[in-house]
Each structure stands twice: as structure tokens, then as C-alpha cells.
Amino acid sequence: MITAITLNAAIDQIYEVNSLEIGGVNRISTVTKDAGGKGMNVAKVLQASGATVDVGGFAGGANGEKICQLLTARALPNEMISIADENRVCLTILDGSDGRGTELLESGPVISRDEWSDMLKWLDKKSKTTKWFALSGSLPEGVPSDAYKQMINIIHLNGAKAVLDSSGHALKLGIEAKPFAIKPNEEEIAAILGKNDLSETDLIEAGKQFVATGIEHVCFSLGGNGALIINELGAYKITAPKIDVVNTVGSGDSFVGGLLYGFATGEDIEATYKRAVASGTSNAMHKAIGYIEINDVEAFMDEISIVRVEE
Numbered sequence: 001m002i003t004a005i006t007l008n009a010a011i012d013q014i015y016e017v018n019s020l021e022i023g024g025v026n027r028i029s030t031v032t033k034d035a036g037g038k039g040m041n042v043a044k045v046l047q048a049s050g051a052t053v054d055v056g057g058f059a060g061g062a063n064g065e066k067i068c069q070l071l072t073a074r075a076l077p078n079e080m081i082s083i084a085d086e087n088r089v090c091l092t093i094l095d096g097s098d099g100r101g102t103e104l105l106e107s108g109p110v111i112s113r114d115e116w117s118d119m120l121k122w123l124d125k126k127s128k129t130t131k132w133f134a135l136s137g138s139l140p141e142g143v144p145s146d147a148y149k150q151m152i153n154i155i156h157l158n159g160a161k162a163v164l165d166s167s168g169h170a171l172k173l174g175i176e177a178k179p180f181a182i183k184p185n186e187e188e189i190a191a192i193l194g195k196n197d198l199s200e201t202d203l204i205e206a207g208k209q210f211v212a213t214g215i216e217h218v219c220f221s222l223g224g225n226g227a228l229i230i231n232e233l234g235a236y237k238i239t240a241p242k243i244d245v246v247n248t249v250g251s252g253d254s255f256v257g258g259l260l261y262g263f264a265t266g267e268d269i270e271a272t273y274k275r276a277v278a279s280g281t282s283n284a285m286h287k288a289i290g291y292i293e294i295n296d297v298e299a300f301m302d303e304i305s306i307v308r309v310e311e
Ligand SMILES: Nc1ncnc2c1ncn2[C@@H]1O[C@H](COP(=O)(O)OP(=O)(O)O)[C@@H](O)[C@H]1O
Pocket: 184, 185, 186, 221, 222, 223, 224, 225, 226, 227, 240, 241, 242, 243, 245, 248, 249, 250, 251, 252, 253, 255, 276, 277, 278, 279, 280, 281, 284
């Protein structure tokens, strides 16, 4: 069993427009709604890969209710903790003229001290039986900034493992608890290292330092350039297949889904890295967020090259 946790769950809504005009009147051609926030997308990809997965997080108000209904419709079991405040909506505007997605992300509900304490109690119980966790996304207000650090410590005490995908302070503090793997994109790692531009050498150096602290897989996702992953054996450059991009929103989450599938099933590590990249790429070929075609993922895995760049 793998559990994907989204502390700031959302309704992921997509508006398709023919050509987005900032400051003008834009008519929406299609509206879609799904259970979202990063961990939800990870769960969808794990499910499509054939894993047994469930989800955790906070749910409240009409949006929280809708998220639970959308999860049930997908046959994704959820153990969401009830909150008084209402979940957020995250909007992607897909522009038909250039295929670009613009994201408008609400900050989310305010979590009370008791609700946070309920989350930690639930996690303590859950991690006694679940071996793998995805901890994904931003933190809602009210949750302590070291939320992921606290959660990873509980997960470790119960002998389970976590993959962390977050940003800013939440990621920086989460890293201190040495999760099994982290997956920052270029922007996220630059922000936590306090640098604007990072060369491949900089990334390898930073990755090695994280590995030295005890993080087993440091996965830098590089969009259309694939990924650079550092582990105790070295640094691996994994290419991404060339595709016609439809919507890259959710590609990072799909990468995490592929990665966790490989870890949890004990797949060969190079195949796991290829699966992660292939899952991110498959997602980018579709409008839906956290959507992969498993046949495409497996075909891409044969096509993707992986090169060890550092001894
Ligand atoms: N333009 C693209 N072409 C092919 N694959 C892509 C593209 N953009 C993203 N991907 C795939 O998705 C993965 C995650 O994308 P990335 O943009 O780095 O993550 P995030 O969504 O977290 O910013 C990449 O490692 C790659 O495998």
C-alpha cells in the first residue's frame, strides 16, 4: 500500500480558452473539475500504474465534500480529516493558441491546532501499516512550517519511507528529516539554495550534499530536459522523450507517482528513474492533470536514455 498525502487538497479546475486575452473578455470553451493538489495527482498516477494506493489530507466545506466525491468516483479510497474551513480551487487556464497553461492557485483553508494534531495522530496509526508515503505540495495556513519534518519523523519511527515534493520553507525544513527521496524542480531547488541559475555541476554538487546527509534519491526534475538524479552510486542524467506538449501541469506529480511505483514494487533503480521521467512526459501529452497512459509510459521507458555522469 502507498499513501499519498495532500495537506492542501484542491479542486483542480481547467478552463480551456481559444486565446487568452489578459484584460479582455474570455469565453471558456470547456470546464473540467477533478480532485487535485499534488498528492491527489500522485495517487491517480499510481492507480493508473497498477499500484494499490489511498489518499490522506484535510477536507472541509462544499469543496472538501466535492473532492471526496471525485475521489470516490475514481475508486480512490480516502481517509481525509474533516476541517471547519473550506478547501481551495486551483485553476489552470489552457490557452488553445499556444498550448500554454496559466495556473491560479488559491492559498487554501486555515487549519486549527486540533485539526493538525488529528493529522499527526492519524499518520502515526497509518504509518504502522503503510510502507510508502508521498508528501506533496504547499502547506495550508495554520499548519506549522516544519509540518513535513514532523510527519517524516513519525513515518520513520514506524519504519516507513517518504518521498517529499514541496517548495520553499516547507521543503527546506522537510529535508532536515532526511526523507527517502526528494523531487524539487529547477525553480524549487534554486529557491532553497538561494541561487538564480544552477549549472549541471551545481546541481550534482547540491545533490551529493543531500545524499551525504542521508537522503537516498535526490531527484531534480528538469521539464523537457528530463531529470538529474543523484544517489550514493553517482549522478544519473535521464532524457525526456520529445513530444507535442498539451499540458505540463501535474507532470512533476506524475514523476513522483512513477518514482514511488518503482520504489514500492522493488523495480530495478534505473528502470524506476526511467519510469518517473516517462510518467511525467505521458502526463504532459494530455489535458487532464495527473493523467498517464501506462502503455505510453512503458514504451517511453524503452526509448529513454540514462547516463551516469559522475563517479
Ligand atoms: N516539455 C516536456 N517534454 C517532455 N517531458 C516533459 C516536459 N515537461 C515535463 N516533462 C516531464 O515531466 C517531468 C516533471 O516535469 P517538471 O516540469 O520538471 O516538474 P514540475 O511539474 O514539478 O515543475 C520531467 O522530468 C519530464 O519527465
